[in-house]
Amino acid sequence: MIESDLGHVDEALRLYGRVLAVSDGPEFAHIRAVTLNDLGTTCTKAGDLPGAVRYLTEALALNEGSDRHPSAAANRANLGAALRQLEQFEPAREHLESALRYYRGIASPIGEMALLEELSRLHCRRGQCDAAVRDGAEALRIARKINDSMSEAGCLNALGSALLGRRELTNARNRFEEAVRISKEFGYLHSEVQGRVGLAETALASGDPHAAQAVAAAALRMADGQSYRLLAADALLVRAQAALRTGDPGAAEQFCREARVRYEAAGVTGRARDCDVLISRATARGSR
Structure with a gap:
């Protein structure tokens, strides 16, 4: 996961593809499952x-x-995150809450934190901003307690989005500025771009x-340089507005x-429709 975590998405995808190619057969089931999970999370970033x-x-x-319950819980968490971005909110919620119950059952603060962050993002997209702030703040508290700087940056971005939703x-x-500062210090490129998009959205709302x-524009350059296609689309949407x-x-x-x-290619149809509305408004103004 190192290449993916540091932002080298295309290289990570290539390496995971090579592992899958040589891990066919029942004796490699566990290796294949781990690789598929990592490949899936990298595809989400891309x-x-x-x-x-x-x-x-x-x-x-x-x-x-194979009754590998911890790994299955991780799969559900990551699957819920992908489905959330695809705007399939109800199946996303089911996977995320199932994984959260598991991690709370085994008293895993890392797992609980990650699920609360994702649920905060899910609530935010559904307009449930109070719940988003609640879960985002709790996720951030845990990230700081366990001294996990990468997760702290992600939780700050999630909480920032929830607070933006509450105006x-x-x-x-x-929150976004703190996320960018931490991300720049440790080289967390995905969280840095995410924070910069959040700052652009906040400036627009202000x-x-x-x-x-x-x-x-700066966020877009970074996103394109790292193949973060959805974050690039988000930055383009702010530029359009x-x-x-x-x-x-x-x-x-x-x-x-x-x-x-980019939204259409990623299957994010709701955001694609938002673009259609904005295109109609831009066309109408341009024809005046």
Whole structure:
């Protein structure tokens, strides 16, 4: 997982593919399940969500068939994260809550923290911002207690998004800035880009589209450089919204069409529809 954690997504995908190619057969079932899980989580980072679901579902079947309960719980957690991004919210919730029950049952703070972070993101996407803040804050408390800086950065981003949903803009900005600071210090590229997109969204919500445009442009360059396709789409969507607010409907339409292509490729149909609405608005303004 080192290449993936450090942001080298394409190299990680290549290496996992090589492991799968030589681990066919029942005697390699455990190795195959571990590799499928890691491949699935890397695909999630890369924005290949259908691929992530396919690999994680296969890993889950292998682990449940062999009664490897800890591994199956990890598969459910990662599968729930991918389904959440695909906006399949109810199956995502079922997998995440099942994994959370397991980790609480064995008193695993690391597992509980990871599941609470994901549930915070899920609640946020469903507009349940109070629940999102509750779970995000608890996940962050655990991350700090166990001194896990990588998870701390991720939890800060999740909590920042929840606070942004509640329009607590200063608090949200502070969380995103802290996530970016930690990520830069330790080289957590995915969390850094995520935090920068959050800062761009916060600037937009604060009524500063010029700042949002600049921050989102920097986030987009980083996301494209690391093959973070969904984060790149998120940055493009902020750029489109900012351009529309600054009176540049042509640029807004261009950014939105680029974002739509990426969302559609990842299977994120809800965000693709958001792009369609914005494209219609940009086209209408451009024709005036």
